[in-house]
Amino acid sequence: MGKISEMNKKIRLPLTIKIHPYLYDHKFAGRAVLPAALAIQILAESTCSAVPGMDDFRIFDASFPRFLYLPFNAAEIQAFNEIVLWNDGSVSSSLLTITASNTQSIKRAKEHVLLKFGTEANPLEEIPIDIASALKGNCFKVSASKLYKELVPFGISFQNTQGNIYLSKDGAVGYLRAPDFAPDGALGSPFPLDAAFHVACAWGQRFAGIVGFPVGFDSLVIKNKIESGKKYFCRIIPSGMKDAVLIFDLWIYDIEGMLFQAVKGLQMKDVSAGKMRPPGWIVDDNGSRLERFYNHCDSLSLVDLDAVSPFAAKAFSDDEMARYSIMGQIRKRSYTGARIACKFLSRELSGGKDKRQAQVISTVAPDGLRPRCSVPGAEMEYYCSVSHDVRFAIAVAGRKKIGVDVEILSGRVLKSGRIYMNEDEKKLMESASVGQMQAALRVWTIKEAVSKAQNITLVDIWKKARVVKIGLSDSIFNFGGKEFTAYHETIDNHIFALVEMAEDQG
Numbered sequence: 001m002g003k004i005s006e007m008n009k010k011i012r013l014p015l016t017i018k019i020h021p022y023l024y025d026h027k028f029a030g031r032a033v034l035p036a037a038l039a040i041q042i043l044a045e046s047t048c049s050a051v052p053g054m055d056d057f058r059i060f061d062a063s064f065p066r067f068l069y070l071p072f073n074a075a076e077i078q079a080f081n082e083i084v085l086w087n088d089g090s091v092s093s094s095l096l097t098i099t100a101s102n103t104q105s106i107k108r109a110k111e112h113v114l115l116k117f118g119t120e121a122n123p124l125e126e127i128p129i130d131i132a133s134a135l136k137g138n139c140f141k142v143s144a145s146k147l148y149k150e151l152v153p154f155g156i157s158f159q160n161t162q163g164n165i166y167l168s169k170d171g172a173v174g175y176l177r178a179p180d181f182a183p184d185g186a187l188g189s190p191f192p193l194d195a196a197f198h199v200a201c202a203w204g205q206r207f208a209g210i211v212g213f214p215v216g217f218d219s220l221v222i223k224n225k226i227e228s229g230k231k232y233f234c235r236i237i238p239s240g241m242k243d244a245v246l247i248f249d250l251w252i253y254d255i256e257g258m259l260f261q262a263v264k265g266l267q268m269k270d271v272s273a274g275k276m277r278p279p280g281w282i283v284d285d286n287g288s289r290l291e292r293f294y295n296h297c298d299s300l301s302l303v304d305l306d307a308v309s310p311f312a313a314k315a316f317s318d319d320e321m322a323r324y325s326i327m328g329q330i331r332k333r334s335y336t337g338a339r340i341a342c343k344f345l346s347r348e349l350s351g352g353k354d355k356r357q358a359q360v361i362s363t364v365a366p367d368g369l370r371p372r373c374s375v376p377g378a379e380m381e382y383y384c385s386v387s388h389d390v391r392f393a394i395a396v397a398g399r400k401k402i403g404v405d406v407e408i409l410s411g412r413v414l415k416s417g418r419i420y421m422n423e424d425e426k427k428l429m430e431s432a433s434v435g436q437m438q439a440a441l442r443v444w445t446i447k448e449a450v451s452k453a454q455n456i457t458l459v460d461i462w463k464k465a466r467v468v469k470i471g472l473s474d475s476i477f478n479f480g481g482k483e484f485t486a487y488h489e490t491i492d493n494h495i496f497a498l499v500e501m502a503e504d505q506g
Contacts, residue, residue, distance in 0.1 A: 093115045133311055151202050168307075218264045442467075486499050
């Protein structure tokens with residue numbers, strides 16, 4: 001946009017906001033309110049039609065100071081778009097309504113939304129595709145039906161997350177839909193952005209104990225227009241909390257991994273003065289997140305396979321893709337989770353300074369088989385181990401030889417104990433305080449982890465490694481004439497084992 005002359009500094013345009021029946025599904029404390037995402041759309045359309053040159057812009061410094069309540073059984077609301085044209089070429093836009101006093105002698109303007117439109121010289125810095133496509137950590141799953149029944153109680157028209165959303169300390173992911181009962185606006189359908197706010201709200205309820213509503217953002221970039229009738233994927237990244245306001249970055253992609261919208265510095269807070277509280281079941285219970293393992297490795301990354309996006313394979317390097325392309329669908333799922341977990345390790349071990357694109361972080365060792373954790377500038381390469389079961393992929397890295405395994409609790413491991421346990425181990429298993437099935441799984445996961453740490457076939461490890469004590473959190477095993485500790489953690493019915501071994505053991 002070019003600079004605007006001083007003489008056209010401020011204008012106030014009348015706005016007629018049509019109240020479609022579906023808007024009554026968007027409520028706060030029982031009263032219908034105009035959705036923030038739709039208000040952005042309304043102001044953008046009005047401003048673009050009034051100001052020449054509004055062809056390529058971003059939206060900055062948005063704030064939503066008060067709700068615009070929708071009168072019941074009304075067809076429309078009369079409002080105003082107050083536009084300020086600044087000498088630097090930017091344009092601010094406010095959604096106003098005018099109310100009169102009881103005597104009708106005094107009229108007062110209420111500001112509901114304030115936006116700023118402008119251009120920016122620097123392009124949007126997109127997050128690497130591995131970070132966009134998956135969460136790190138133990139995820140908490142919330143179904144869309146439960147989300148809208150107990151966390152974000154909107155009506156059916158605004159229930160636009162699909163399936164499950166997943167929440168971890170690392171953020172949130174979920175699928176969104178753009179319903180086709182309303183026409184797309186100039187910026188595309190506003191419904192997925194509104195639904196992404198719901199996902200962020202659920203994160204705030206779980207990890208901050210706040211029922212947050214959007215009250216502003218730093219910037220909104222429309223890369224592509226969201227189309228009605230299509231499905232999208234959102235990634236929510238929490239970036240802090242200031243003065244009881246939660247701060248997020250929000251990214252919306254299509255199922256192929258193309259970025260459509262990005263919101264930086266989304267601000268969400270409790271606007272109910274404490275009257276709205278999260279239900280007890282959503283609040284983080286500080287359950288197991290493998291905390292003890294961090295004492296015995298340099299870095300750890302856990303990925304919930306259900307929370308990995310369909311486009312995660314776009315993060316692969318050439319050698320990773322070569323292996324991936326020949327796998328079946330079930331194997332592809334676990335392989336993807338494990339490789340994403342390894343990329344997370346590389347970034348974490350760099351102290352958060354590794355901003356490389358995901359495709360240049362190769363997690364395949366030179367032998368083409370073992371996992372690798374490459375860290376730019378590191379004096380030596382870390383040992384790395386990965387494992388996966390039907391739900392989780394886990395990757396660990398350390399300066400010593402290290403191995404990890406995860407298995408879901410089942411009777412299969414107990415029934416096949418004669419294959420991988422010697423007679424002494426069977427006796428230990430039969431008398432273990434944790435129960436036979438839990439004990440058998442500990443023996444199995446220990447030997448799997450040792451096999452990875454020593455890069456020795458599992459069949460050989462069954463004979464060379466001997467478990468001599470089985471415990472709930474720690475077990476002892478003998479290898480190469482020395483005793484080592486194996487560490488156990490449990491998430492739901494998934495058992496994890498970690499071993500750390502000296503360099504000269506082999």
